[in-house]
Amino acid sequence: MTFDDLIxxxxxxxxxxxxxxxxxxxxxxxxxxRDGYLTDRGLREAADLxxxxxxxxxxxxxxxxxxYREPVGKFVIHVCDGLTCWxxxxxxxxxxxxxxxxITVGETTRDGLFTVLxxxxxxxxxxxxALLINRVxxxxxxxxxxxxxxxxxxxxxxxxxxxxx
Amino acid sequence: MSEYVLLQDYHPGRTTSLEKYRRRGGYEGLAEALRxxxxxxxxxxxxxxxxxxxxxxxxxTGRKWEGxxxxxxxxxxxxxxxxxxxxxxxxxxxxxHASPHMIIEGMILAGYAVSAQKGIMFIRPSYETQARIxxxxxxxxxxxxxxxxxxxxxxxxxxxxxxxxxxxxxCGEASAQIKxxxxxxxxxxKTFHMVQHGLWGKPTIVNNVETLAFVPHIVRKGxxxxxxLAEGENNGGTKLYCISGKVRRPGCYEAPMGTRLxxxxxxxxxxxxxxxxxxxCLPGGASSSFMTREHYHIxxxxxxxxxxxxxxxxxxxxxxxxxxxxxxATLNLIxxxxxxxxxxxTPCREGLPFTRDLLRRxxxxxxxxxxxxxxxxxxxxxxxxxxxxxxxxxTPVHALLTFFEEEVREHVRRKKCPYGTTHRWPGTGxxxxxxx
Numbered sequence: 001m002t003f004d005d006l007i008x009x010x011x012x013x014x015x016x017x018x019x020x021x022x023x024x025x026x027x028x029x030x031x032x033x034r035d036g037y038l039t040d041r042g043l044r045e046a047a048d049l050x051x052x053x054x055x056x057x058x059x060x061x062x063x064x065x066x067x068y069r070e071p072v073g074k075f076v077i078h079v080c081d082g083l084t085c086w087x088x089x090x091x092x093x094x095x096x097x098x099x100x101x102x103i104t105v106g107e108t109t110r111d112g113l114f115t116v117l118x119x120x121x122x123x124x125x126x127x128x129x130a131l132l133i134n135r136v137x138x139x140x141x142x143x144x145x146x147x148x149x150x151x152x153x154x155x156x157x158x159x160x161x162x163x164x165x
Numbered sequence: 166m167s168e169y170v171l172l173q174d175y176h177p178g179r180t181t182s183l184e185k186y187r188r189r190g191g192y193e194g195l196a197e198a199l200r201x202x203x204x205x206x207x208x209x210x211x212x213x214x215x216x217x218x219x220x221x222x223x224x225x226t227g228r229k230w231e232g233x234x235x236x237x238x239x240x241x242x243x244x245x246x247x248x249x250x251x252x253x254x255x256x257x258x259x260x261x262h263a264s265p266h267m268i269i270e271g272m273i274l275a276g277y278a279v280s281a282q283k284g285i286m287f288i289r290p291s292y293e294t295q296a297r298i299x300x301x302x303x304x305x306x307x308x309x310x311x312x313x314x315x316x317x318x319x320x321x322x323x324x325x326x327x328x329x330x331x332x333x334x335x336c337g338e339a340s341a342q343i344k345x346x347x348x349x350x351x352x353x354x355k356t357f358h359m360v361q362h363g364l365w366g367k368p369t370i371v372n373n374v375e376t377l378a379f380v381p382h383i384v385r386k387g388x389x390x391x392x393x394l395a396e397g398e399n400n401g402g403t404k405l406y407c408i409s410g411k412v413r414r415p416g417c418y419e420a421p422m423g424t425r426l427x428x429x430x431x432x433x434x435x436x437x438x439x440x441x442x443x444x445x446c447l448p449g450g451a452s453s454s455f456m457t458r459e460h461y462h463i464x465x466x467x468x469x470x471x472x473x474x475x476x477x478x479x480x481x482x483x484x485x486x487x488x489x490x491x492x493x494a495t496l497n498l499i500x501x502x503x504x505x506x507x508x509x510x511t512p513c514r515e516g517l518p519f520t521r522d523l524l525r526r527x528x529x530x531x532x533x534x535x536x537x538x539x540x541x542x543x544x545x546x547x548x549x550x551x552x553x554x555x556x557x558x559x560t561p562v563h564a565l566l567t568f569f570e571e572e573v574r575e576h577v578r579r580k581k582c583p584y585g586t587t588h589r590w591p592g593t594g595x596x597x598x599x600x601x
Contacts, residue, residue, distance in 0.1 A: 019365060024348030025331045052348065059350045063507075064331025066290040078291075082252045083451065083483055084409040086497045089590025096590075120334055120501055121252035121451075122291040125409035125483075126416045129590065135293040143590075 006034055010049055020050050024060060028067055037068040065119060066135075073108040073115040075153050078132040082121025088128040093141055094118070097131075100150065113157055114150070168394060170403050171378050172419040175263040180298055183305050186266040192311055194384035195270050198277060199319040207278045211380065214388030215401040219256075220246055220337075220373030221449070221478045223467040226380075229370060232360035233279045237368040241281035244346075244364065244371040245272050247288040247295070248330060248337040251450035252501065253481035256405035257374045259417045261288075261295040264378070265302035269325060271377030273311060274384060276323040279370055284325040286374070287342050290332040299327050334505035338552060339371040341507070352507040353552035375405055396423035400466050408434045410484035411441045423466040426456075430484060441486035445568070449478020451498050452557030454564035455491065476560075490584035492576055495565045496524040502558035513555035516547045520562060527573060530581035537573060541566055 010027055014020045027049055031042035038046075038061055047057045061067045068076070079094045094105060097116055101109050108115040122137065124130040130139030138149055174181040174189060186192070198207050212227025233241060245268060249257040261268060272284040288296045303325050306312045314322045328346055335341045338353050343364050345351035363369025379402055383391045392401045400422045406429050409415040413435035420433060426448065430436065437443060445455045448465065453476040456463070463469055467477045485494060503517035520543045523536045544563040547555040565573065575583050 019347070021348035022328065022346055025329055025345075028331070029329070050348065056349070060331075060348060063350050064333055066332040081497070082501070083447075083494060083497050084253055084415075086494075087410055087485075087489060092590035119291075120250060120505055121254075123249055123255040123258050123289070124291075125253050125255055125407065125481075128409065128415070132291055135290060137291065 003034065006030060007045070007049070014049055021052065024050055024052065024057065025064075025067075028057070028061055032068060036074070037070060037072050043069075065117075071108065072117075073113050074157055075113055075133050076115045076117060078117050078119035078122065080120075080122045080124065080128075080130050080132075081118045082125065082128075084121070084125035085129040088140070090129045093129045093131065093146070096143055096146060100146065113154065167403070167421050169419050170382050170394065171260060171267065171375065171405060172263055175259075178262075180262055181264045181266065183266055183302070183309065186264060190385055191266055191381070192270055192309075194381040195273055195277075195311065196317050198274060198384050199317055199321060204278050204280055207274065207384070210388060211278065211383060214383045214391045215399070216376065216379055216383060216391065217401070217467060218373055219375035219379075219404070219480070221251070221452075221476075223477060226372065226376055229360075229372070230275070230278050233368045233370065234360075237361065239280070240283055240367055241279055242364045242367060242369040243272050243275045243279070243281045243284040244339075244342060244369060245284065245286040245374050245377055246337065246339075246342065246371055247286055247292065247374045248342065249292075249479075250289060250334040250337055250505075251452070251479045251481060252498070253409055253447065253450050253483040254407050254479040256407050256417050256479070256481075258292050258295055260374060260378055260405065261292070261298060265299050266306065267378045267381060268299075268374050269302055269306050269311070271374075271380040272325055273316065273323050274380045275370060275372060275377055277321055279368070281368075281370070282322055282324070284323060285328050285346060285364075286325065287328050287330060287336070287346065289330050289336075293329075296327050296329055303327065333507075334501075335507045335554060338554070342371065343369065352509045353554070355551070394421055395466070396421045397464055397466065397469075399468055404465070404480050406433070406465065407479070407481040408484065409482070410446070411438050411486040411489070412436065412484050413438055423464040423469070425462050426460070426465055426482070427462045429465060429482060434484075437484070437486060441488070444485045444487050444489060445491065446485060447481075447483045447561065449476045450481040450483075451501065452476065452553075452560050453478045454560050455568055457568050488584060490528070490582055491565055491569050491572055492524065492528050493582065493584070495561050496521070496528050498561050499524055499558065502554070506554065506558075510551035510555075512547050512550040513552075513558075516543055516550070516555060517558060519543060520547075520559075524562075527576045528582055530576065530579070532573075532577040534574070534577055536577070537566065537570065 027046045032038045035042050047054045124137045127139030129141050208230050216226040217223045247257045312324050336345045336351050340354045341351040359369050394402050403419050404422045407417045418433040447453050448456050470477045499521045503521045506513045508514045526532050544559040547559040
């Protein structure tokens with residue numbers, strides 16, 4: 001889908017909705033998927049599409065965990081720091097990931113592939129410790145599993161080369 | 166063995182197809198209700214069944230529905246709350262995965278009961294798979310004439326949309342959820358009554374998905390049957406209990422409402438992990454109070470937990486063993502709440518980070534005796550917050566100081582956490598003693 005098609009599709013969706021603002025999150029997610037994160041340009045486009053002011057949309061966008069107003073990697077790793085995951089070494093999972101990727105929490109790897117973010121309980125307490133990568137849950141985690149997951153994602157990224165998953 | 170209702174066709178990883186759901190009587194309740202009952206009769210059936218909200222508050226569902234006045238304006242809305250961000254809770258995820266059509270039928274019936282035209286399921290981003298399952302099921306239901314105009318030949322119109330959230334705990338609160346759907350910054354707002362001026366200023370009912378899933382069953386089998394499922398007096402139905410923490414088989418289990426905590430831990434969850442003994446649990450998610458061994462055999466229902474000063478909440482049981490530092494556990498919860506606070510009112514915005522700081526210092530061995538009364542003051546102070554969020558956040562802190570004050574004092578006295586680093590990650594070579 002080209003960029004123009006995306007905007008056209010969104011415009012059509014909005015025109016069919018009684019309350020365009022109900023699509024605020026969906027539109028922001030769509031533009032975030034297009035650009036990798038919700039850029040200033042994306043936010044402006046979203047505001048125009050939805051008939052909202054930039055400020056209205058900005059105060060909504062910055063409230064949410066899964067809307068990224070700053071550049072993130074191709075794979076955003078949300079490590080659960082909920083209570084159950086904490087009991088099963090959630091902090092060690094974060095440390096391990098950060099060491100392995102050579103970044104700190106909130107940073108992106110130099111190759112632009114991975115970002116690590118802390119996240120409120122993701123609802124996979126039966127699989128603690130757990131994390132989400134681009135909304136796909138993984139758990140219970142072991143260092144070996146993390147190694148495999150990272151390696152698989154890396155090779156997938158090379159295969160698709162540039163296409164966002 | 167007790168009867169399964171919500172998880173009757175549950176197979177891990179598999180979703181009940183429309184065909185299979187219908188073979189088990191699915192959509193029969195809807196057809197019958199539309200044919201035989203007025204919306205007032207349907208509301209009466211649900212009121213008589215004693216169904217209570219499963220999202221945490223336990224408010225009688227029938228009474229909530231009765232809140233919309235006959236002459237209230239149209240359109241009216243049904244919100245199925247699948248935001249489920251209470252730590253330790255994952256029942257809605259499982260339920261959607263297991264039986265999306267059950268929830269759809271429940272939403273349509275709720276819609277019929279209050280003459281609503283539109284249903285919206287509000288779902289969190291970490292349940293993307295479940296959002297897709299719901300979208301597929303909604304499309305199937307449309308094809309089969311369960312959704313749309315003139316449902317099953319009746320004069321009733323209703324349709325459902327899946328609304329994806331951007332992900333924030335406070336969106337689970339009904340008034341914040343309304344704002345979130347309207348594309349506004351979601352913060353709780355008590356200036357309107359949901360049943361009069363909810364979504365887009367129109368009458369709105371917000372129900373948890375577990376609550377809605379019970380509705381088709383009650384319609385088909387009756388309120389007396391529903392009550393017979395539960396243990397004890399004044400209870401109805403079964404309950405999805407989520408159990409996690411130091412037990413052998415963490416998971417979501419359906420059991421009669423009022424099942425004893427000890428039974429849930431020992432029989433459903435297979436008991437404690439080897440080497441672990443029960444120290445305490447949170448019986449209803451992060452905003453409930455620590456429950457000690459004293460209430461190990463308590464009946465897990467709204468009234469029994471209320472009677473001991475606790476909350477049933479979402480029925481999410483998080484179990485701690487003798488090696489779990491409860492100062493650490495409380496700190497984890499407060500870190501969470503401090504981050505998730507919407508920041509609108511002062512007691513919550515300022516109170517939570519201050520409480521977090523005190524707990525951090527105690528856990529790091531830099532605490533002082535004077536912190537204890539200070540923490541108690543903070544718990545009291547946070548009851549003055551605008552919504553129930555800060556009050557809920559203060560609950561585990563208050564419980565820590567009530568039931569485990571000695572443990573807090575030990576941290577202060579020994580100038581370190583007496584448990585050391587308790588939560589080693591299984592598989593890292595330095596395993597936690599009770600995970601071997």
